[in-house]
Amino acid sequence: MKSNLLKVKISDNAGFCFGVRRAINLAEETAGKECKVYTLGPIIHNPQEVARLEKRGIKILNDPKRVKRGSIILRTHGIPFNLHKKLEENKGVNIIDAVCPFVKKAQNIVKQLSSDIKSKNKTIIVVGEKVHPEVIALVSYGNDKCIVIENEEEAQKFKDKGDLNIVSQTTQTPENLNNIVKILRKRYKLKVYNTICKATLDRQKAAEKLAKKVDLIIVIGGKNSDNTTRLAQICSEKTKAYHIESVDDIKEKWFKNINSVGLTAGASTPAWIIEEIKNKIKNIKKVIMKVKSKEKK
Ligand code: SF4
Known part of the structure; x- marks a missing residue:
């Protein structure tokens, strides 16, 4: 029939990808143990899931200074370095770090390159979207050594004196990264750290x-x-x-x-x-x- x-x-x-599943699990575990639980901005880009978590008592926070006590969950994309430091100074706040390990890996590379003596004078190119929270956080780990390049046009116009290190926003396409690398390689000596998430x-x-x-x-x-x-x-x-x-x-x-x-x-x-x-x-x-x-x- x-x-x-x-x-x-x-x-x-x-x-759900691995990083988002991990963040949601951490949020739910925390909500089960504590009464004041916050996320810095929406934990993920899904209004229905955010509303479900809100019903479980997980509130969205826009100004962390207003929290005297409670747990603050850091979202998968990460937050700027200085903001993280400020949160740590507030002893009444328990930080739940739900930053995706792949995002963290990229942040650690930028942090290391910006402080490593051999890389000290090299610019770090971040291939990504300038206004994306992940890129804003990534750049904040670079001690003013990062420059964001979004596309081939910007790569063509880019001018610098020394060698370059390159990292990428985790969600960039390999095509965009490769095209930008090809353009820059004609004029600079490069070291590429491929931090794209599969x-x-x-x-x-x-x-x-x-x-x-x-x-x-x-x-x-x-x-x-x-x-x-x-x-x-x-x-x-x-x-x-x-x-x-x-x-x-x-x-x-x-x-x-x-x-x-x-x-x-x-x-x-x-x-x-x-x-x-x-x-x-x-x-x-x-x-x-x-x-x-x-x-x-
Ligand atoms: S880096 Fe990859 S696994 Fe991590 S949150 Fe982003 S898409 Fe998911």
Whole structure:
């Protein structure tokens, strides 16, 4: 018997990456033990998950100076060096360090290069987005030796006297890093520290592969999440794609004449949102069939 249900396939690596899962687990463990728990800004770029954590008593903090007592969770992207130091000086505050170990690795490289005697006079190029919190934090570890380069155009215009060290924002694409390195290598002696995290790349590759096989792909994640927006862009080059945040954003009309649907999700999208959406979509074809049979009567 032919099924009326849509075929729904979830992409490999969809949803939480290692760093985000670790941060959420740390937040939940802390909320279970203490009554005043804060995060510096939203812990991840997913409004629904942030709202769920708020119900568990984890509040978003904009001004850490106002906290006299309690635990402050540092988010995966990291925070500027001086702000971290200031938090440590407040003895009433317990710092829960949820900075992703991959981000920390990049921070440690920058910190070491900026203080190492052999690298003392070399500029540290950070390949990344100037306004991204991860890059702002990374630069703060560099003792004024960092310069951020976002793209090939900026690499062409860049001028400096000495040799260069290069690190990267963890979520940069290897293409952008390689292109910038190629341009700079023509004029400078370089040492490249590849600090790109594979989690983003693996998710993008898996989503692209799935997008080629389905009639439609739904990309789930916060509209404020850069990695989800990029995922939607990659998928839309291969098939019809919609970027949604929650089950309420789904429109039945998207599924007319569609037999197979792919689902993927950004690194900040929890499994419970993916599951809710999968179940709703799976039943949509049934709904369409019912409406049609009523129309016939
Ligand atoms: S994307 Fe990579 S670097 Fe960023 S939080 Fe996840 S695991 Fe860490």
